[in-house]
Amino acid sequence: MSWTDERIDQLKTMWEKGLTASQIAEELGGVSRNAVIGKAHRLGLKSRPSPVKPGEAKPKPAPKKDAAAKPAKKVEAEAAAD
Numbered sequence: 001m002s003w004t005d006e007r008i009d010q011l012k013t014m015w016e017k018g019l020t021a022s023q024i025a026e027e028l029g030g031v032s033r034n035a036v037i038g039k040a041h042r043l044g045l046k047s048r049p050s051p052v053k054p055g056e057a058k059p060k061p062a063p064k065k066d067a068a069a070k071p072a073k074k075v076e077a078e079a080a081a082d
Helices: 005-017 021-028 033-043 069-081
Strands: none
Touching (some): 005 033
16 A cells, blocks of 8 residues: 555545544555554654543452362362361
8 A cells, every 4th residue: 555645635534534544444444543643743744642541540340259268278178177
């Protein structure tokens, strides 16, 4: 795949509309997200703010059941039986 004038125009249009690099790559086809980012950078397109907001806490993962506790109890029970 090469960057034709038509594909560059499509990239610029989608970039200005706010599509993500992944969305642009998918729409253009034959290019990766990183290729889109690199081309946008080389074209001097305006950078956009990160979707991750500063100071925003990441969602905490759901608590996992403590799998290690069950075998430990079993070992304790076996030890008590001896």
